[in-house]
Amino acid sequence: MSLDWIYLAISWILLVWHSAWDAIGVPSTEVLGTNWAWILAIIFLVVTVRVILFPIFVKQIKSQRAMQALQPHIKELQEKHKGDKESLQKEMMELYRKEKVNPLMGCLPMFLQIPVFLGLFHILRRLNPERTDDKITMYGWTAEQFHDASAAQLFTAPIASKFGSTAEELAALGANGTTVKIMAGILVLIMIATTYLTSRQMILKTGWAKDPQQLMIQRLMLYGIPASLLISGAIFPIGVIIYWVTNNLFTLGQQQWVLRKYPPPPTMNTGKNTGKSDGGRSGAKSGAKPATGGRSGGANSPVQPAKTGRLFNRARANGAQPEPTKPAVETKALAPKPGAKPVNPKKGRPAKRRG
Numbered sequence: 359m360s361l362d363w364i365y366l367a368i369s370w371i372l373l374v375w376h377s378a379w380d381a382i383g384v385p386s387t388e389v390l391g392t393n394w395a396w397i398l399a400i401i402f403l404v405v406t407v408r409v410i411l412f413p414i415f416v417k418q419i420k421s422q423r424a425m426q427a428l429q430p431h432i433k434e435l436q437e438k439h440k441g442d443k444e445s446l447q448k449e450m451m452e453l454y455r456k457e458k459v460n461p462l463m464g465c466l467p468m469f470l471q472i473p474v475f476l477g478l479f480h481i482l483r484r485l486n487p488e489r490t491d492d493k494i495t496m497y498g499w500t501a502e503q504f505h506d507a508s509a510a511q512l513f514t515a516p517i518a519s520k521f522g523s524t525a526e527e528l529a530a531l532g533a534n535g536t537t538v539k540i541m542a543g544i545l546v547l548i549m550i551a552t553t554y555l556t557s558r559q560m561i562l563k564t565g566w567a568k569d570p571q572q573l574m575i576q577r578l579m580l581y582g583i584p585a586s587l588l589i590s591g592a593i594f595p596i597g598v599i600i601y602w603v604t605n606n607l608f609t610l611g612q613q614q615w616v617l618r619k620y621p622p623p624p625t626m627n628t629g630k631n632t633g634k635s636d637g638g639r640s641g642a643k644s645g646a647k648p649a650t651g652g653r654s655g656g657a658n659s660p661v662q663p664a665k666t667g668r669l670f671n672r673a674r675a676n677g678a679q680p681e682p683t684k685p686a687v688e689t690k691a692l693a694p695k696p697g698a699k700p701v702n703p704k705k706g707r708p709a710k711r712r713g
Contacts, residue, residue, distance in 0.1 A: 552606035
């Protein structure tokens with residue numbers, strides 16, 4: 359299957375944005391070793407794609423919310439069919455069909471961006487200032503635009519160069535190998551970090567899935583994809599890495615906005631871990647009095663009756679009559695009644711004799 363239509367579409371968006379920035383006065387020549395019109399064209403290629411995919415992104419968020427609401431039902435099915443993966447998978451698919459939830463919707467925006475990524479990768483890989491064949495005018499490019507893009511740089515590193523460029527490729531682009539490796543290396547690290555953060559941001563808001571299939575997808579996006587970029591990033595042209603980093607930053611901002619507008623549903627409290635979560639305060643709220651032990655136990659202490667019983671038995675064995683235990687005096691009984699005059703305890707005592 360030919361992908362020329364993808365290359366043609368990506369080239370058209372890229373060239374339109376380059377012409378727009380060039381028309382408003384953004385210099386195509388180098389400023390700080392950078393051709394800003396081409397860099398901005400790549401950045402706004404991301405903006406264009408993300409605006410087109412925004413409705414799908416909102417559907418992704420809603421699908422994740424629906425999956426989160428189904429977690430209690432999924433947990434029940436897992437307990438019901440423990441050890442029977444075939445029956446579990448069958449009933450889960452039936453649950454998804456009944457609730458009209460697609461577990462793969464969470465990855466759809468990423469899958470739809472893959473053709474854009476491949477198209478930009480193919481276009482930038484073709485850039486070469488020494489190229490003179492008829493292919494330079496493919497996908498709607500003019501010869502002038504092709505050579506201008508071939509010479510485009512980011513801080514003196516050509517956007518068509520990559521970390522793993524050979525000496526021949528660097529010579530054709532007129533690039534310094536050390537500069538390219540430093541620039542590409544920094545961008546690859548930023549690409550890995552922002553890729554990880556985009557997945558982490560979503561998981562922290564929605565929580566880890568209970569469905570094994572969804573959990574596997576979450577782990578793949580959080581750990582697998584960033585780890586793979588450490589190796590594959592060496593073959594990506596700098597222009598493609600700029601696209602990826604910009605896309606990640608756009609995703610972070612877009613997810614933050616959408617997550618505020620469509621917050622996750624509150625987690626249902628099953629009551630199984632109530633004692634652990636509230637620090638044992640539920641017993642106090644229900645009216646149960648905690649038992650107090652040790653030497654400080656009062657009249658309501660379970661230790662007091664036991665101690666009194668031991669003293670009574672010991673005195674009885676020695677033939678002595680044990681002293682009756684004094685009833686606990688309530689402090690409320692000693693308090694004056696409302697309206698009564700306070701009693702002065704010093705009154706009525708005999709005066710002390712002098713001498």
